[in-house]
Amino acid sequence: MGTLINAAFGDLPGLAPLPAAVDNTQLWLRAVALGGQGRYAAARTELLSIARRRPSSGVASLALSTEASLLRQLGWHRLAAGFDGRALTVLGAKGGEEAAVQTAARCDALTGLAADALGCGRLALGSALLERCAPLVGNDPALWRQRIRLNWVSAEIALASGDAATARRHASAAVDLARDADSVRHQVKSDLLLAAAFSAGPDPDAAVDLGEQVLDRCAEHGLLPLRWAAAMLVNGVRPGAEAAAIRDDCRRQISDRGGRFRDL
Template sequence: MPIASDGLDSWHRAVALGGQGYYAAARAELRRLPGHTSDPVLRSLAASTEGSFLRQLGWHAAASAYDGRAAALALPLDPATPGRAAAVCDALTGLAADALGTGRLALAARLLRRTEQTLGDADWRARLRRHWVGAETALAGGDAATARQEAELGLELAVAAPSVRHQVKSRLLCAAAQLASGEPDLARSNAELVAAQCREHGLVPLRWACAMLRTGLSDSAAATEAQTCENVISRRGGHFR
């Protein structure tokens, strides 16, 4: 992977490293970003990304500090500032996911409604993330129908986007919603596809999440695969809560 030459490159590099579970290298890249740029939009996105890494490992309360910082950087900007809408949406969906992870479903729902009001001209990525957290919030609240609708809307956006990782995560959420909807065979089929794609593209954090889902589908190999992924992630600087 090439060395970052500016703030945007640094952020893209950190996101790519995190997607493959290289958390220590990704965090180091984010720490270098302020030396490349003073742009509040990029610095907000970097803070949201650091929060997402913590959240992926189960540290939702700690993640909220980074997502709060991201919101503080992006919200005061002029609405016409390029990239502001995406940064605000990243921060708010991050805070919603943090609230969800600490059992505050009502707060998560309020933050998602606020995200809807600020999407504006935000790109596909911001809109997709809102659908992801919407699906997760519905699942946590026992609303399988809404979870499935949100997950399927997210997958529609993802398949038209250039990011394999976003497509894989969207399909994983669809599988979770299908399981909650009482369709284990469909969920199993999608989970097996996700697992194969994760192995092919080195998406270790998503491979771990998929293995955890597959344990609920009576997949005898899933627990061992989840432990293998945990070991890899630990060696790469990620520590589960």
């Protein structure tokens, strides 16, 4: 279990091959790690295995939210919303021995739905969903991942609303929270969000500098989807052959690994 946790939410995000899973939670951890590596087909295989094994409501919800995340990364926000909605629906009432897992899963579903709404241009709905999530997250140290995600989506909605200052504030908060966590993937994505927030401000060079650091760390740790996103950002701020080549190469690799992009 420890190695899988480190691969999904720790300092070994690029680990391959991953240890075998013996239960539904470990299958979910494998799916998360594989998704972070851009191995979409393999990640979905793990998630399908969970669905066939009658998981608890908490793990079932986490698996559905993970499926939604895989879709959202590739531009399928409307489809992702269906999975996030199911992730929220399958959860039972609060309480019981699985209360902590259910709270974490509920937060994941709500932030996922907010990100889906953002991708569909429904910013007010996204903000309302984040307002529902924030009291659940609170300051619980066990929900460090949910606190970071809450700031990620808050930053993205602020950017889409044209509020660069608020986006920088939330992205900076995510960076600070991720610095205290062991998850390399969350640290890298938080830096990427901060670079995106910088790109909307008066100093685009800061966005490029941080974006290039993210590119290097993604290459070091095998974080293919984040490397693709970072290359998109760097090339968008300062178009150049190198960033464009990285973007196109990452896209080809993602497609080879089972990721199907929704072309806008």
